[in-house]
Amino acid sequence: MQQYRRGSFNVGGEEIRLPSINKSHVIIGVIGLAILILFVTSFYTIKTDEVGVIKRFGAYKRTTAPGLHLKLPFGIESLTKIKGSQYIFREEFGYSTTKPGVRTEIRRDRSHLAESLMLTGDLNIATVEWVVQYRIKNPRDYLFNVRNITKTLRDVSESVTRQIVGNHSVDEVIILSRREIAQMIEQRMQEILDAYQTGIDIETVELQDVNPPDPVKPSFNEVNEARQEMEKMINQAWEAYNKVIPKAKGEAEKTIRQAEGYELNRINRAQGDAEKFISVYETYRQSKDVTKRRLYLEAMSEILPKIEKKYIIDKEQQGLLKLLQLQETGGK
Amino acid sequence: MRQKNIYIYAILIIAVLLIIVLASALYTIDETQQVVITQFGKPVGEPKKEAGLYIKMPFIQDANYFEKRLLEWDGNPTEISAKDKKFILVDTYARWRIEDPLKFFKSVVSENGAQTRLDNIIDAATRNMITSNILIEVVRNNNREMSVAEAELALSTEEVIDSIKVGREKLSKNIFNAAIEKVREYGIELSDVRIKRINYIEEVREKVFERMIAERLRIAEKYRSEGAGKKAEIEGEMEKELQKITSEAYRTAEEIKGKADAEAIKIYAAAYERDPEFYSFLKTLESFRTGIDEKTWLILSTDSDYLKYLKDINAK
Numbered sequence: 001m002q003q004y005r006r007g008s009f010n011v012g013g014e015e016i017r018l019p020s021i022n023k024s025h026v027i028i029g030v031i032g033l034a035i036l037i038l039f040v041t042s043f044y045t046i047k048t049d050e051v052g053v054i055k056r057f058g059a060y061k062r063t064t065a066p067g068l069h070l071k072l073p074f075g076i077e078s079l080t081k082i083k084g085s086q087y088i089f090r091e092e093f094g095y096s097t098t099k100p101g102v103r104t105e106i107r108r109d110r111s112h113l114a115e116s117l118m119l120t121g122d123l124n125i126a127t128v129e130w131v132v133q134y135r136i137k138n139p140r141d142y143l144f145n146v147r148n149i150t151k152t153l154r155d156v157s158e159s160v161t162r163q164i165v166g167n168h169s170v171d172e173v174i175i176l177s178r179r180e181i182a183q184m185i186e187q188r189m190q191e192i193l194d195a196y197q198t199g200i201d202i203e204t205v206e207l208q209d210v211n212p213p214d215p216v217k218p219s220f221n222e223v224n225e226a227r228q229e230m231e232k233m234i235n236q237a238w239e240a241y242n243k244v245i246p247k248a249k250g251e252a253e254k255t256i257r258q259a260e261g262y263e264l265n266r267i268n269r270a271q272g273d274a275e276k277f278i279s280v281y282e283t284y285r286q287s288k289d290v291t292k293r294r295l296y297l298e299a300m301s302e303i304l305p306k307i308e309k310k311y312i313i314d315k316e317q318q319g320l321l322k323l324l325q326l327q328e329t330g331g332k
Numbered sequence: 333m334r335q336k337n338i339y340i341y342a343i344l345i346i347a348v349l350l351i352i353v354l355a356s357a358l359y360t361i362d363e364t365q366q367v368v369i370t371q372f373g374k375p376v377g378e379p380k381k382e383a384g385l386y387i388k389m390p391f392i393q394d395a396n397y398f399e400k401r402l403l404e405w406d407g408n409p410t411e412i413s414a415k416d417k418k419f420i421l422v423d424t425y426a427r428w429r430i431e432d433p434l435k436f437f438k439s440v441v442s443e444n445g446a447q448t449r450l451d452n453i454i455d456a457a458t459r460n461m462i463t464s465n466i467l468i469e470v471v472r473n474n475n476r477e478m479s480v481a482e483a484e485l486a487l488s489t490e491e492v493i494d495s496i497k498v499g500r501e502k503l504s505k506n507i508f509n510a511a512i513e514k515v516r517e518y519g520i521e522l523s524d525v526r527i528k529r530i531n532y533i534e535e536v537r538e539k540v541f542e543r544m545i546a547e548r549l550r551i552a553e554k555y556r557s558e559g560a561g562k563k564a565e566i567e568g569e570m571e572k573e574l575q576k577i578t579s580e581a582y583r584t585a586e587e588i589k590g591k592a593d594a595e596a597i598k599i600y601a602a603a604y605e606r607d608p609e610f611y612s613f614l615k616t617l618e619s620f621r622t623g624i625d626e627k628t629w630l631i632l633s634t635d636s637d638y639l640k641y642l643k644d645i646n647a648k
Contacts, residue, residue, distance in 0.1 A: 058362035059383035119471050119530055121478050124544050125537065144363040146427075147401040155406065155425040159526040163500050166471040166530075169478035170544075176479060196402055196427060196523070215541045219548035226552035230559030237566035241573075248574050252581030259585030263592035270596035274603030280614065281606055292613065299617040300638050303624050311631040312639060 041073040049087050053080045053139050063139050080143060085135050088203055091154060093161070094129030095208070117213065118162050124170040125216075129208040130182070132157050132189070134200050141199025149198055156196075157205075160188045174210050174220075182207050356390035366400045368433045369393050379433040398433045399443070402523060405450045411533055412459055414467040419536055422470075423529035424458050424507070426450065428515070428522045435519030449518055450511075454525060457510040461503055470530060473499045500527060 045068050046052045052064040056077045066084070071077040083089070094116030099105040116127040132153065136142045146152050164184045165173050173181065186205040193200050212220045284291045304310065360383075361367050367380040371393050380386060381400065388395060405426040412422050428450065430436045440446045462470055475496050498506075508525040515522050532540055604611040624630075634643050 055363065055383070057383075057385035058360040058365070060363050114529070114531075117531055119532070121472050121476075123468065123471065123540070125532070125540055145401055147364070147399060148404050151404055151406075152402070152427065155404070155526075155528055159425065159528045162527070162529060163473055166500060167473040167476055167478075172479060192524070212544065213541060216544045216548070219545040219552070222552045223548050223555065226555035226559075230555045230562070233559035233563045234566065237563040237570075241566055241570040244570055245573050245577070248577045252577045255581040255585045256588070259588040259592075263588050263595075266589075266592040266596045267599065270599040274599050277603045277611065277614070278606070281610060284610060285607075292610075295614070295617060296637070299620055303620050304630070306626055307624060307628050307630045308626045309629045311629065312634060312642070313631055314634045314643075 038073045041075065042070055044069055044071060044079050046081065049084050050081050051084045051139050053082065053143055054078070055080070060140055060144065082139055082143065083136060085137055085201075088133050088135055091132045091134075091150070091157065092129075093131070093154070093157060094127065115158065118165050120165055120170040120173050121167050122169045125213050126165065126170050126173050126210060127213055128161065128165055128173065128210050130157075130161060130185070131204075131206050131208060133203040133206075135203055136199055137201035138199035141197050143199075145197045145199065149200070152196065152198065153193070153200065156189055156192050157185070160192065161185050164188065170212070174212065178207050178210065353390050357387050358385060359388060359395045360385050361397075364399065364401050365397050366430070366433050368396045368398065368437050370396055375434055375437060381433075396433075396437060398430050398436065400429070402427050402429050403443070405447060405454070406528075407451065407454060407458070409529065409531075410455060410459070412462045414462055414470060415464055416466040418467040419533045420462075420467065420470070421529070421531045421533055422458060422462060422527060424454060424525060425528045426454055426508075426511075426522060426525040428520050430519060431516075431521035432519035435517070437519075439518045440520075446518060446520060450515065450520070453511050453514045454507070457507045457525075458527075460510065461507045465498055465503060469496060469498045470500060470503060470527070472496050473501050503527070 044052065046064055046066045048066045050066060052069065054061045054064060054071055054077050056072065058078075061077065071079060094112050095106045095108045096112065097104055098107045113127070116129050118126060118128055120126050134153065142149065164181055168177060168181060182205045186202050189205065190202045193202065211217065359367070361380055363383045365383070367386070369376050369380070369388055371389070373394075376393070379398075386395075405428060407424040407426075409421045409423040411419060413419050428446075430446075436446070440449055473496070504526045507527075508522065511525060512522045531537070632639050634640070
């Protein structure tokens with residue numbers, strides 16, 4: 001048996017000697033430890049996006065802003081940190097984001113479908129996906145009034161969304177009144193959450209994908225196609241209309257202009273003829289007989305050379321006429 | 333030396349005992365909790381609801397903690413037939429709190445016990461309320477007029493026309509009112525009951541899908557025929573416009589021409605009126621010039637004005 005001195009022990013046959021303990025060292029150590037614990041449990045820091053809630057013996061005492069703070073040590077006062085009022089929480093309904101980022105990945109399974117499938121006011125079915133964003137407006141209420149606050153928020157949101165969608169037609173839900181519906185949900189949710197004193201402030205409610213259920217989708221698409229077809233037909237008809245009518249208007253204008261041309265032509269000519277006649281007449285009037293004879297003879301001497309066959313018949317021998325007609329036919 | 337050690341040990345033992353006693357006598361209540369003090373299992377005094385530090389009799393009294401916060405209750409989806417024999421799955425939720433921990437402690441003991449009671453009471457109230465109302469009352473909230481993409485095709489189901497007398501909000505309220513009294517005896521204060529989900533059961537859902545498809549196809553068909561109709565209308569309009577334009581142009585042109593002719597006649601008349609005889613003379617001569625050519629045979633009698641000098645130089 002080996003004898004060991006106080007303050008040493010054997011490890012693997014080798015004697016290890018500890019420094020001898022002085023009582024005052026122990027006291028200093030204990031006091032030092034106490035001071036350390038005092039410091040650790042007295043000082044605390046709150047990050048920029050957080051607030052601290054201090055309870056003394058379990059009872060709410062104060063809420064502290066970001067920074068370094070003091071509290072009573074040794075568990076007399078305890079600290080709970082929660083996100084500040086700037087921090088936006090986000091709850092998704094009908095889907096869940098598995099990887100946020102540039103290309104956000106989302107997931108939908110049966111439980112999501114149970115969340116998103118809902119009855120509309122015209123007893124149709126739509127799948128509605130939505131997002132609720134909220135902040136903590138009252139840390140004290142948020143911490144102490146409701147247990148499992150996220151579940152409460154989700155229950156309220158589902159209930160309110162269904163109630164409001166249930167009061168709208170499927171067309172309103174899918175296309176016509178998305179924004180109004182989201183606003184109504186937001187408002188009603190806030191009312192209920194305030195009644196529960198959750199300390200939550202709803203920032204936004206946004207409807208995401210709102211669709212007819214999968215089996216019905218193709219028929220909704222067909223409606224879109226038919227609508228486009230209708231618009232196409234109407235456009236084509238108008239196109240034809242716009243091609244034909246302006247042309248016809250042009251033609252009409254042309255006809256009218258031609259008539260106006262005719263008018264000018266007719267009147268100018270008439271006036272010309274009239275002027276000509278008047279001036280001839282004026283001269284004629286001064287020596288009627290001579291002028292008349294002159295005009296007559298001038299005309300005759302102009303005509304006669306043109307005619308190849310001329311017959312001069314004495315007035316007593318009119319019968320000859322018959323003879324001539326027999327000899328030549330087709331003449332004028 | 334030995335004497336001193338005994339003192340130290342005695343002080344230490346007393347201190348430890350004191351700590352044990354204090355630990356048993358002092359207790360804190362958190363903001364989220366309330367406490368019922370029991371002595372040998374029997375409740376004593378009023379329940380403590382305020383958070384803070386309290387003292388009780390050590391060892392013989394126990395502090396029983398209960399939640400003070402609003403607590404959740406989530407029902408299971410239940411298949412219920414509405415008054416109009418439509419089977420739906422109804423899922424409700426409720427929020428409640430332990431209002432009277434003493435009663436609560438005596439009657440249901442724990443939260444689990446309370447959940448079972450709530451299950452029974454709220455489920456029954458829900459079932460009663462839904463079986464005595466038609467489906468549309470459960471779905472809709474009020475008689476707000478809903479707009480649809482196709483106004484004339486809107487009222488495809490007769491239920492929609494039915495006016496809402498109760499509505500979902502009020503119905504939830506009724507369920508709540510029916511349940512609130514019944515849970516009070518357990519020290520429970522019900523603060524809200526709401527319908528979370530309503531859905532058709534699987535078979536009905538299929539039928540609804542079919543109906544929705546049929547309705548959409550009808551709308552699509554309507555669009556198509558409307559397109560064809562509108563097209564025909566535009567074409568007709570075009571034809572009409574075309575006739576109008578052409579005929580109006582014709583009318584205007586003829587009017588202008590007529591007026592021109594009349595004007596010309598007036599001008600001629602005004603001029604020729606001066607001497608109609610001279611006019612016919614001139615016009616005749618002119619027509620000789622234009623009407624007679626080389627093919628013309630001219631047979632002139634010797635007594636014509638032109639040839640009168642041929643026979644007689646002194647002819648008059």
